[in-house]
Amino acid sequence: MNWRKYIIPPTALIAILIIGWYFVAKISGLNSFILPSPINVIQAGWETRDLLLSAIGTTLLATGIGLVLAIIAGIGIATIIDFWPLARRALYPILVVSQTIQILAIAPILIIWFGFGLMPTIVIVVLFCFFPLAISTADGLISTDPDLIALLRAMGANRRQIWRMVRMPSALPAFFSGLRLAVTYSIVAATIGEWVGGSQGLGLYMLRSKNSLATDQVFVAMLITSLLSIGLFITVYIIERLVMPWYHSKQRKEQWDDTGIY
Amino acid sequence: MNIPRIEFKQISKTFSGTDHTVPALDDISFKVMPGEFVTLIGPSGSGKSTLFNLCVGLLEPGKGEILIDGEKPKKRPGLVGYMPQRDLLLPWRKVLDNVLIPLEVQGLPQKESRQRALEILPYFGLEGFENEYPSALSGGMRQRAALLRTWLMGRSTLLLDEPFGALDALTRKELQNWLLKVWQEFERTVMFITHDVEEAVYLADRVIVLSARPGRIKTELKINLPRPRRQSMIADPAFGKLEKELLQELGVDA
Ligand SMILES: Nc1ncnc2c1ncn2[C@@H]1O[C@H](COP(=O)(O)OP(=O)(O)O)[C@@H](O)[C@H]1O
Ligand SMILES: [Mg+2]
Numbered sequence: 001m002n003w004r005k006y007i008i009p010p011t012a013l014i015a016i017l018i019i020g021w022y023f024v025a026k027i028s029g030l031n032s033f034i035l036p037s038p039i040n041v042i043q044a045g046w047e048t049r050d051l052l053l054s055a056i057g058t059t060l061l062a063t064g065i066g067l068v069l070a071i072i073a074g075i076g077i078a079t080i081i082d083f084w085p086l087a088r089r090a091l092y093p094i095l096v097v098s099q100t101i102q103i104l105a106i107a108p109i110l111i112i113w114f115g116f117g118l119m120p121t122i123v124i125v126v127l128f129c130f131f132p133l134a135i136s137t138a139d140g141l142i143s144t145d146p147d148l149i150a151l152l153r154a155m156g157a158n159r160r161q162i163w164r165m166v167r168m169p170s171a172l173p174a175f176f177s178g179l180r181l182a183v184t185y186s187i188v189a190a191t192i193g194e195w196v197g198g199s200q201g202l203g204l205y206m207l208r209s210k211n212s213l214a215t216d217q218v219f220v221a222m223l224i225t226s227l228l229s230i231g232l233f234i235t236v237y238i239i240e241r242l243v244m245p246w247y248h249s250k251q252r253k254e255q256w257d258d259t260g261i262y
Numbered sequence: 263m264n265i266p267r268i269e270f271k272q273i274s275k276t277f278s279g280t281d282h283t284v285p286a287l288d289d290i291s292f293k294v295m296p297g298e299f300v301t302l303i304g305p306s307g308s309g310k311s312t313l314f315n316l317c318v319g320l321l322e323p324g325k326g327e328i329l330i331d332g333e334k335p336k337k338r339p340g341l342v343g344y345m346p347q348r349d350l351l352l353p354w355r356k357v358l359d360n361v362l363i364p365l366e367v368q369g370l371p372q373k374e375s376r377q378r379a380l381e382i383l384p385y386f387g388l389e390g391f392e393n394e395y396p397s398a399l400s401g402g403m404r405q406r407a408a409l410l411r412t413w414l415m416g417r418s419t420l421l422l423d424e425p426f427g428a429l430d431a432l433t434r435k436e437l438q439n440w441l442l443k444v445w446q447e448f449e450r451t452v453m454f455i456t457h458d459v460e461e462a463v464y465l466a467d468r469v470i471v472l473s474a475r476p477g478r479i480k481t482e483l484k485i486n487l488p489r490p491r492r493q494s495m496i497a498d499p500a501f502g503k504l505e506k507e508l509l510q511e512l513g514v515d516a
Contacts, residue, residue: 151350154318155415156340157367165363169354246354246395 036216041223044216051205056224058201062118063190063232066125070182073126074133075175081134082141082167092138099131103189107196121193121201128189129182133175140174141167173247176240183232187225265332266293267419267451268317268342273326275312276476285476286312290326292470292479294419294453299445301454301462304472304480305512310455311347313477314421318344330419340367343420347427349408351396357407358383358392364415379414385444386410402433409441419451427457435493438465442491459512463504464491471511481511 018038025037032040045052077095081088103124110120144167152162187202194203202221209217241248273290276283286309294300302310315321317328319338327334330341351360358379365375383389386406396404405425412420425441426434442465445452456462462469469483485504487495495501 145350147346147348148350148352150315150320151344151346152363152367154315154320154339154344154346155364155367156337161367165366166352169352172354244354246397249395249397 033213033215036219040216041219044214045220045223048205048217048220052220052224055200055202055205056228058118059187059190059194059203060228062121062193062201063125063186063228065118066122066190067129067183067186069122070126070129070133070186071179073130074178074182075137077130077134078137078141078171081138088138095131095134098127103127103192104196107193111197116197116199120197121190121203124193124196125186125189128185132178132181132185134178136174136178136181137171140171143174144170172244176236176244180233180236180240183236184229186232187229191221191225265296266329267296267298267331268294268453269329269332270313270317271327271329273313273316273323273328274476275309275316275321275324287316287323288476288478290477290479292482294451296418296451297449299442299452299454299465299467301456301466301469302472303456303459303462303469303508303512304477305474306457307475308472309475309477310472311423314344314346314423314453314455317421318342340415341417343412343415343417345408345412345420345422345425347423349396349404351404351407351411353396356393356395357388357399360396361388361407361411361414363411368416375414379410382410382413386413387440401429402437405429405437413444418449419453421453423455424457425454426461434461439491439493441465442489446490459505459508460496462508463487463501464493464496469508471508483507483511 022038025032025035025040028035036044077091081091106127107120107124110123114120114123148166148170149162152166157165190201191203191206194201195207196203202225206218206221209215209221270290270292273287274285275287276285278284290313302313304310312321316323317330317338319341328338330338335341351357352363355363358376361379361383362372362375365378366372380392383392386409388403388406388410391399391403391407396407399407409422409425412422426437429437438461441452444450454465456465463485466485469485471480471483472478473480483504487498487500487504
């Protein structure tokens with residue numbers, strides 16, 4: 001990748017924003033309870049590092065388990081929808097409605113059901129993440145080029161072979177865009193879960209910091225949440241490139257470049 | 263030797279949509295004998311692709327029946343080699359893995375399949391391209407790969423639907439000569455759809471002309487030009503006469 005073209009601009013912008021933040025915090029003279037400067041934030045992070053590390057571990061664990069379950073659920077739902085037209089009509093609207101339900105409202109219910117601890121957090125991650133996965137995978141499956149399926153049928157392929165050789169690979173790009181969305185939500189979802197009902201993790205760190213007016217620590221938690229989300233996003237991006245080298249081939253990129261869209 | 267590879271018996275096909283029906287083919291009967299090269303020409307929408315789709319079992323005829331090697335098979339898919347109008351290479355498979363698809367479908371052992379494909383690759387001008395993704399190939403190379411994939415189905419009859427339709431004139435002539443060469447060398451039977459009069463005459467033992475919708479057989483033209491064909495024959499008066507005849511049948515020779 002042309003890193004000058006893709007890495008320098010965002011890095012420079014972020015640096016400018018941080019410097020801007022520093023000066024606003026300094027010049028405005030606001031108390032650091034209200035607007036801590038970047039330096040306050042780094043200090044606060046360093047002072048609470050032990051707490052933070054174990055919180056990060058917990059949050060990542062809940063996120064990881066939640067994501068795996070969400071992927072299984074997402075692919076499962078997409079497959080059912082794909083195999084069974086009635087299920088598509090019945091499930092699709094319900095899936096959309098499910099996303100309009102206030103997670104904050106069901107969180108307390110989840111605590112009643114599952115008690116405090118990892119479980120409610122995991123369930124919330126699943127609730128947040130299965131949806132983009134299910135929808136994008138289902139869309140990917142249904143967007144398979146029908147001519148490809150016809151060709152395989154004309155060669156005498158059975159349904160299972162067509163599924164494996166054509167349907168699944170054509171759904172991969174859509175699955176991965178769903179996965180990228182899902183992992184981006186996942187950390188935030190986990191911290192919400194912990195905020196509402198967890199007994200540990202970044203969400204709880206955030207809650208405690210807020211309650212003790214340690215605004216700098218709230219900023220630390222926000223920053224770390226972002227970094228973890230970005231890290232997950234990049235991880236998925238790398239996996240995606242390894243799994244679908246054809247999709248990210250040079251020729252394809254050049255075709256895009258030629259269109260002038262990039 | 264006298265059993266036709268493919269025999270169409272009074273085939274009719276009508277597509278029915280929600281509010282209207284499209285008669286695509288009407289009372290088509292003809293035979294393709296072993297070793298023959300038959301081209302099929304007709305205006306767009308005359309049901310040429312439909313005829314192939316019937317033959318490979320993607321569609322069922324409304325009336326009539328299709329015999330393959332003298333028998334009416336229970337299931338037609340997989341019995342004849344088929345190359346659709348688009349090359350339809352799978353973008354996520356490298357060239358070699360693409361051409362191996364039919365062997366994979368037939369459940370043949372992978373190692374032998376690869377061996378077989380690698381041996382025949384040079385014949386199709388694909389040597390050195392086996393590990394490329396299709397997106398890296400030129401139009402001509404993609405058609406060669408699609409042809410090789412059809413070839414590796416291992417059937418004695420090949421149905422090719424406008425395989426060279428989208429190629430530039432030079433590549434097209436090159437591939438025509440090459441196709442005739444492998445057809446003769448490997449003694450296959452070919453049915454070939456084209457919308458190009460010159461191509462139809464140049465390749466064929468026999469040209470079948472379809473009428474506009476619904477497709478009916480308008481005429482059959484025997485091409486008695488000597489083989490092997492040479493591009494220079496196109497300039498011969500005999501060739502011109504055949505082309506003229508075809509153009510008249512197609513109603514484009516004013
Ligand atoms: N699956 C289908 N459903 C409905 N109509 C079709 C279908 N396939 C082909 N047709 C119609 O049948 C006619 C013949 O199509 P086709 O066989 O593709 O013609 P050709 O290949 O000679 O151009 C066209 O009018 C086309 O719109
Ligand atoms: Mg056609």
